[in-house]
Amino acid sequence: MTQESLPETGPYTAPPLLDVPAVHPWRNVSRRSLTLALSVLPIVALINVGVLVWSLGGIDLSQRISRPELLGLAAALVFVPMLSNSLRLAIWARFLGVDLGFARALKVITGMMVANSVTPSATGGMPIKVLFLMGEGVPVRRALTLVSFQTAEDALVLFSLVGLCAGLSGFALFEFLGSDPVLWGRFSAGIRTTVLIAAMAAAGLVLIVAMVAGGVFGRRARNFAFRMVDTGREYVSHIVLDWGAALRHGKGAALINITLAGVQWLVRFSIAGLVLAAFGIDWQPVLFWLLQYLVQSISSIVPTPGGAGGAEAGFLFLFAPFVPVDVLVPAMSAWRLMFFYLPLTGAACLFFLLTRKIRIKLAAPAAPPQPAE
Template sequence: MTQPPAGTSGEKPGLSRGLDRVLRTALFLVPFGVLGNLALSWFATDHDKLRELGRPDLRYLYLALFLALFPWVTNTLRLLIWARFIGHRVSFRDMFRVTLGAELSSSVFPTSSGGEVFRWGMMVQKGIPQGHAASIVTLGYIEDMAFFLVAIPVSVFLSRAWELPVLASMGRELQGQALVVIGIGIAAVLVVRLLFAAVLRGTLGQRPRAKGLRFTARLKRKFRRTWQDFRSVHRLVIRRGKSRFLLTFLITAVQWSCRYSVVTALAFFLGARVDPVLFFLLQWVIFTAMMFIPTPGATGGAEAAFYLVYEALLPAGLIGIATAGWRMLTFYVQLALGSIIFLAFNIADARTRARRRREAGGEAP
């Protein structure tokens, strides 16, 4: 099932333009987000309580930063393992760029949209067939689901989380919002379906009908080819990929443990001694709640959810700086650093393409 080397000649125009827009939006959002976090930290923090802390242990802050950024590495390794297992000779740099592109896109779009479309599109751009790329994305979903099916019940049991009234109130709110989101999604699908059916019937004219029929035929061909690739990959994983799935499952466990432990390291930095298992579980609750917040990167709603959940669990007067610090580490630092790295990759690739064109021009007779 070996494939030819992934292409590196350049990005597809549509994807490239989309990534450029994401990058510009990300760079635009960072200053405003940082200023907002500084304002929240200043007005919601008891400055007398902050002075009582003395000199906090900076090692916990460095640990929190490491825990926030290390998931980039684990996510890249997961993509790399499956891409090479299928037979694509991609590099760590290729998959790291895919990871960054997905992270940036999920930061400037509503969290529910995720970065899967960009992850899939960038893998296709690297020469991975559409079905194979879809399989890699799906395997990531399965790994995440398998981990949380184990981790969440264990966390609930060890932390006795059912005793927290804030979780019950958040559950009721999320249930109501989930019904609204599902209702809107179903209504949107029905509207699109009815409109497309009208186009194919010729209700809107023969020219739109002809374009609709051509589009449908192309879509069916692509879907058939993608589905065949998708099925072949999953049969291969079931037959020969069980050990790799175990490896990626362990990497997945490290990834989510790091991401959901940032707040614990931050709490220790602020002088609070907390239950890491409970704080892991509460991070899962917050990141799940962010899926129902329609703002880019769940801006505003993420801070409100954190404040609501942790207000009674962190030292009085420090919830403001804790909220701002958590959001800074898990969002704005990643957004700023990821944008810079991604921009550096773009510049390096542009220089490589320019050099190759010059070399090709010099070799021409």
């Protein structure tokens, strides 16, 4: 099937593609990660609650938190990104003719959130999302297409918002870093370390590929690698075909999804500002949004489950110039609970309920046919 043979109107139906046997053993990886996550989540959440209580000491919360209604608003808004992401996934699935729906898309997103909580953030969430989509019966290639659509939207929206916030804040963060040689040295050293690690990883990958192609690991490994490369080329060609169909017929879906992505990321990185405002700090929405984005970027390269440790350290480092010391640690703990553990707990509950509902529906006996009158 070629792009010229696509229909001019109606939903795009991708050509069928045989599954790859090599991915079958990995179909249950997401379930195993989810089981581990559900076991570890309560323990980690209790530890974070302990840090919050310790940071508050004997201080009365009613005196520390000046605007508790903002904490309630933050507690409600933390679920917006999860719902928005699920709706985006369902819209693109419908465009591609994949029988997914909002409920099953929500199951994929919630399952991915819980599984990501016990996997290093540096590994990224895309492989886990693909696995959960496969678990819902979505073919591998279409799962990759769905993930590529959302990744492109996220990159476009995030880069636009980061540039806009940096400009509106007058580049205050960079001016602050430049005014302090010690902080600037640490910041630049962190950037250099990240670039060095990325370069070493890329060099190692190139070396492994060259060794496999040269037969260092044996003929069987080389033949298997060549088969996977051929399969990858086939997947890429079909994904390009899907992208071509989206450019021709999916402009409306893309516009809706980009708008939803904007809402998702605006809300997601505004939680820190709301929490700080609840503690009586003057709310600077643009600057605080940018700071939380940087905190999340730092935690995403930390090789710990859910970015644990990196998120807390990044928050303390980046918000320290704008938040009093006596508020910084309790606000950080409250933000971590709101931003990470509250939606994660909700996602775990939703995933359990959706899974149970689907199992009951599948186990229900079919209704006997009605006799003709």
